[in-house]
Amino acid sequence: MQQAVLVTEIGKSLTLGSRAIPEPADGQVQIKLTTQQVAPHDTYGHDLGLFIADRLPFILGTNIAGTVTSLPASPSPFKIGDVVFGLGSPFYPTPEMSGLQQYALLSTESCAKIPQGCTPGDMVTFPVNATTSFAALFDVKGFGFPAPPPFPPSKEEFDAKELTVLVIGGGSAVGKLAIQYAKLAGIGTVIAIASVGRTEELKALGATNIIDRHALPEDIRAEVKDITGQEGVEYIYDCVSWDYDFAISLLSKTKKGVLLTLHPAEKAIELAKEMRPSARVQFIVGNADFIQPHTKAFWEALPIWVKEGGLKVGKVRVVEGLTLEGIEEGLASYRDGSAVLPVVVHPNSI
Ligand SMILES: NC(=O)c1ccc[n+]([C@@H]2O[C@H](COP(=O)([O-])OP(=O)(O)OC[C@H]3O[C@@H](n4cnc5c(N)ncnc54)[C@H](OP(=O)(O)O)[C@@H]3O)[C@@H](O)[C@H]2O)c1
Structure with a gap:
């Protein structure tokens, strides 16, 4: 079992729960999360139910980075121990592809290895943006x-x-x-x-x-x-x-x-x-389907653009562990349109 931050009721406080660690199907990898960025659509999900209202309890978070811990039986471009970053999905029927939990699934077409010299913290704000x-x-x-x-x-x-x-x-x-x-x-x-x-x-x-x-x-x-x-x-x-x-x-x-x-x-x-x-x-919708047929090429290019300095890594504020108060503060920071230092959560720390 693992810990996860759940939206059980729209607009109400988050709760900490436990749930099974998801196993990857073909075309997926299981990630032990190092870091997860809270983004504005998570606030809309929490406050208004955007994308998630019909599947409660659900889990927020689509900007994900961590280590590959399990692969399906079918061939995969990744191996156990690869450190990757990728785009989760609030559209997946279950919250397996959400980041505010200790383990999540990513689609192999929407993730990439973290480039040499970069950390999961450097890369985690990139996927959806x-x-x-x-x-x-x-x-x-x-x-x-x-x-x-x-x-x-x-x-x-x-x-x-x-x-x-x-x-x-x-x-x-x-x-x-x-x-x-x-x-x-x-x-x-x-x-x-x-x-x-x-x-x-x-x-x-x-x-x-x-x-x-x-x-x-x-x-x-x-x-x-x-x-x-x-x-x-x-x-x-x-x-x-x-x-x-x-x-x-x-x-x-x-x-x-x-x-x-x-x-x-x-x-x-x-x-x-x-x-x-x-x-x-x-x-414009920032998901894998919208940019098809370029999704694969985009995920090959993105680490190169970051590594070669074409795209700069921004500053973030870290919340250690699945700490409800820190996560709620991160969600609240997007409510008034002011400048935000994005909150990134380290779900497996502590
Ligand atoms: N459709 C999609 O797939 C998709 C994907 C990603 C994001 N989004 C949406 O795009 C929006 C931005 O997301 P983000 O993560 O980039 O936000 P963000 O980094 O939190 O943006 C905050 C910044 O927006 C600027 N801002 C706020 N109101 C403004 C206004 N009226 N005019 C000009 N600048 C203004 C402010 O910049 P200054 O510091 O310069 O004042 C503020 O610092 C969110 O609503 C998000 O949900 C949609």
């Missing part, structure tokens, strides 16, 4: 830019230097990854709307311009025009909003724009039909 912003920039449902090496070069002509990408919420974890991917892809102008206190940090990651997110919408639009010389931009990735009037107002009026959202986009689609009829609005 790196998948999501990869989908935004490089999937055809997103901007569809050619992905950087080790992906093969694009057969079509692509003048990245001429392009402008606007990231709303450049200071968020997904926003910072988008800025770094844009730099890797050679995008010429990368504008981040973020707190000005982040200017140095975001420029170091690859943003060419920072606009104060606390400025008035009309001032932000004017600043975008000053930077680009144009009314609106073609490529907008909104990492933080729930209402999209502002994001749509920043889309080009004359060129076919694309607005990518990380929260459901039905209203944005309707609004864009009125405000920018030629624009495309897409809700």
Whole structure:
């Protein structure tokens, strides 16, 4: 048996329980968790039941890193003792692929060995965030830019230097990854709307311009025009909003724009039909299915991008053991949209 942190009732305190250690099926590995990052969708899962409401008691946590402790009988790309990081799944029928427990399962197509010189703690914030912003920039449902090496070069002509990408919420974890991917892809102008206190940090990651997110919408639009010389931009990735009037107002009026959202986009689609009829609005989902057929190639590339410095490891705050108070604090930190030092939990410590 193992210990696990359970959501037994939506919006109520977490509880500590015990449950069987899951055994891997074909295409899976069993992981003894070293570390697990608490992410905003875990807060929505806890508070509102996002993804999990119909399967209580359930376990939160999709950013997972640890050591392979069991394999199925079928051949596997991994061996016992490999140290890996990967993307769990709140969509799995049972909470086996969730991280707030001592042992979990990962799909072999959504995990990778931790690169030499990196630790599970370095890599654990990447799975969902790196998948999501990869989908935004490089999937055809997103901007569809050619992905950087080790992906093969694009057969079509692509003048990245001429392009402008606007990231709303450049200071968020997904926003910072988008800025770094844009730099890797050679995008010429990368504008981040973020707190000005982040200017140095975001420029170091690859943003060419920072606009104060606390400025008035009309001032932000004017600043975008000053930077680009144009009314609106073609490529907008909104990492933080729930209402999209502002994001749509920043889309080009004359060129076919694309607005990518990380929260459901039905209203944005309707609004864009009125405000920018030629624009495309897409809700991006950071999971393995969304980025198919590139999931395998993405998980091969991700450790390389981190190891070679293309993607930087962020700071975190550690909670030792499956300590309910520390985990609840981590969940609470996402409730007001302020800057967050993500909580990572060490489920097997103590
Ligand atoms: N659809 C998906 O598959 C998917 C995947 C991953 C994440 N998400 C969602 O994406 C959102 C961001 O996740 P995250 O983990 O990256 O968040 P995070 O790192 O916790 O983001 C916090 C930061 O967001 C910025 N922010 C908040 N409100 C803002 C606003 N109105 N304008 C500009 N910046 C604002 C702040 O940056 P400053 O410090 O610059 O003020 C804050 O520091 C969450 O709602 C999450 O659930 C969705």
